[in-house]
Amino acid sequence: MSEKNREGKRTARERLAAEREKHKAAEKRRRTLIVGAGVVCVLGLAAVIGVIAANAGKDEGSASAGPVMAPSGANGEDSLAIPVGKESAKSTLTIWEDFRCPACKSFEDAYRSTIHELTGSGQLKVEYHLATIIDGNMGGSGSRKSANAAACAQDAGKFTEYHDVLYVNQPAETDDAFAAESKLLELAGKVDGLDTAAFRKCVEDGTHNSWVEKSAEAFRSGGFTGTPTVLFNGKNIYQDQTMTPAKLKQMVEEADKG
Template identity: 45%
Template sequence: MSEKNREGKRTARERMLAERADEEARDRKRKKLIIGGVVLAVIAAAVATGVVVQDQRSKPETPTAAPAGAIGDKNLIIPVGSDNSPAVLSVYEDPRCPACGLFEREFSPTISQLEDAGKIYTNYHIVSFIDRAVPGKGSRYGANALACAQDAGHFRDYHDVLYRNQPDETNDAFGDKATLINLAKQVNGLDTPAFQACVNGSTYSGWVSAVQQDFDKSSYKSTPTVLLNGQPIYPKYNNEEITPANLVKWVDAANQGKNLGTPGTHGQSPAPTSTASESNNPSPNAG
């Protein structure tokens, strides 16, 4: 690799780490503001009615509909790859998250190769918290569109298209459903009347809310959060910085002595029958 290419890779990772740090700082600020607002609201409600209102997160929503092939408790996880692969890669992402965009643009080819080789079963948690702090609906609409693509069997390809075309965090382009449908034209066979109706009708809005509530209850507070068999590997693992080469190395080490999985479909996997899914391999926030 040339010095120029190496410098480009370093720069991309530095941007990714900087975006992660900025997002964590924003999240801490948002949390303080939210806590302050909740305290004032509870006090006002108690004075007016004598009743203390519980945090909505204590009553997690059960979605009335989930995309085809979703797995885990309440079917909140979208899987990609073969469910009998020996390792589980868990990814928590928001469609508007700039650090997620940097991560995906650098790592999606490697993740796809590992899936296709039967080495990992990727479990996606599509969250949507950025809409709370930045005006717009792009996180929620983008998450719903991804669920619609899962229904059509094109989640992986559409997921990659969204992150390749991700706008700036403050630009709510994904809040325009026509934009989400137009991007589907880049995935062969996805732009159908059924997909358009699913996007325009926000078919999976309840599911999107439930996924976010599950994330709220977890110990994970920023995106991307990336786990390998339940262990955090982003931005570092065992004091090594995550890179595509290191990700392959870590997966191979975790799979040593184990049989590889049978590569499955890329966007719509059947319900898991082995121990490879999060539901049978508990992590701090197993779906």
């Protein structure tokens, strides 16, 4: 082989080697760009999450700012229960509810008249605890604001009536209508004597927001699976598939006889 041919082959090999190095360098740059882009996306997501968390924290802070002001007559641990009925009743029904919760409305529609009958006769005492689970699941503030308004109604001695009005007029779960104070004040007009300057100020100022948040925290830490949670003398009866208003009435009457 002539020197000229050997030189040509060597030059070709060098060109191929150089080309391979070029491809390796390009591939390395490509992988670096892909990894870098992935990190940017993750960091971007983290930033978005951080902004959301920060904003949520601000909203939460505004909701729970200030001292905890329990509504008039609230009792139980940390004064988180709104009592209805005579203290001397032998049976206690503990109800955790959210005014935006459709299942809570279904429970109220089915049991309302029976509960009113039993509390009116002095056989049953009900302790209402207010939760904000739908705000957490669906977003918005209607659960919190309606709970505050119900606490304001308790201050006015009109809790039961307003509680019932809220459920009868409950919007669709995805409709955060109770976040509008104007809607809550409009519904107060359906309860005789509730729509007063004091009630309006309580609703508009969010007087019991901190109390509502404390109640919501108690619900979250209580091991409950959802709303409504209904306990009869400490036993969860909402999970009982055979439970009916008639059966509840029978249980209360039996307990009343001792």
